[in-house]
Amino acid sequence: MTLFRAALLKLIKRPATRITFAILLGLVALIYVSLAASLDMIRVSSSEDEAAALAEIFTFPQAYGALASMLVTFTMLAAAAYAGAIAGSEWSWGAFRVAVARGESRVRYVLTTFAAIGLLALVAFIVLFAGGSVLGYLVGGIAGIPGGDPAAPGVASGVPAIVLSGWWVVVMAAAIAFAVGFATRSAVMAMVAIVALYFAEQMVGVLLPADVLRFAPIFAGTQLVGAAAASAFEEALAPLATVTAYMLLALGGVAVVADRVEAE
Secondary structure, X not given: OHHHHHHHHHHHHOHHHHHHHHHHHHHHHHHHHHHHHHHHHHHHHOOHHHHHHHXXXXXXXXXXXXXXXXXXXXXXXXXXXXHHHHHHHHHHOOHHHHHHHOOXXXXXXXXXXXXXXXXXXXXXXXXXXXXXXXHHHHHHHHOOOOOEOOOOOOOOOOHHHHHHHHHHHHHHHHHHHHHHHHHHOOHHHHHHHHHHHHHHHHHHOOOOOHHHHOOOHHHHHHHHHHHHHOOOHHHHHHHHHHHHHHHHHHHXXXXXXXXXXXXX
């Protein structure tokens, strides 16, 4: 617990933690304002169905699912960049070498560091989801879009599932980036790996059926969040298993590298 607390405090004090969160919050606000501002133009130039689909982004409880999908995409990439930077700094700053020199367990140290990242990701996702919900409701109201009922019967019980599923996908992406960053000792390579994986799935998705893509990490994460938003918990089991498997494989790889590498 002492090691975890130390890792958490170390991350909280880093400017990158606050900057990453501020950028994500600003991005969410910018997207909602831009969508609301363009709604009148879309109503004129597009069909009524397209305008109605856009309005649903501001109408609760449907807006919860749209917000979660948007947050997962941006937060996943941001968390991957952040986790990769932390992993790379373990070498460039010599933190891993110092921990090994003082007798700390290599595997315990790196996994505890990632656990601290995971906790920060949970707090950030909850705050972003809550802030995004409030922003969506307020901006939609200013734009004249009916906000619906954010606290509709049965909705409140589904929100935790949406948040936890989104967070779990974000942690998976962070784990992959953390593994790549630690193994290559490079934050840049960690981010490149996640971005390449993201766009590779987008391009391959045009060619391959969904039955094949369901085993891809990011596609499985999207399916997991979608199932949670629809309260289709039985359909969420398969993507949950896929996302968890990729996360455990990444962390297992980090543990192997940490145990065998020379702490130079």
